[in-house]
Amino acid sequence: MFIDAIGLEMFVMLLQAQVITIVSYYFHVWFKPVFKPFYRFIDQHDPYFFVPSKAAVKEYPALLCHAMPFLVVIVVGTSLAKYPVEIT
Numbered sequence: 001m002f003i004d005a006i007g008l009e010m011f012v013m014l015l016q017a018q019v020i021t022i023v024s025y026y027f028h029v030w031f032k033p034v035f036k037p038f039y040r041f042i043d044q045h046d047p048y049f050f051v052p053s054k055a056a057v058k059e060y061p062a063l064l065c066h067a068m069p070f071l072v073v074i075v076v077g078t079s080l081a082k083y084p085v086e087i088t
Helices: 002-006 008-045 054-059 061-067 071-081
Strands: none
Touching: 054 061, 061 071
């Protein structure tokens, strides 16, 4: 009867709010501290790595390639390896 009184949409919205709250809690307490050392390691060793903001990605979608570790270094390295370099 409670679901009929408030509507099914409101009930689903309340469940969604609880799920979002629980997931964000576990993300900040469990996952973020575990992945932070990996992020620092990649940030120190890959000069092209950064995580762009949503506004920057909307304007320039190609920036997403910088959010993947070592992707830019590999792409640039393979593109330069195609051409022979002559040292005279």
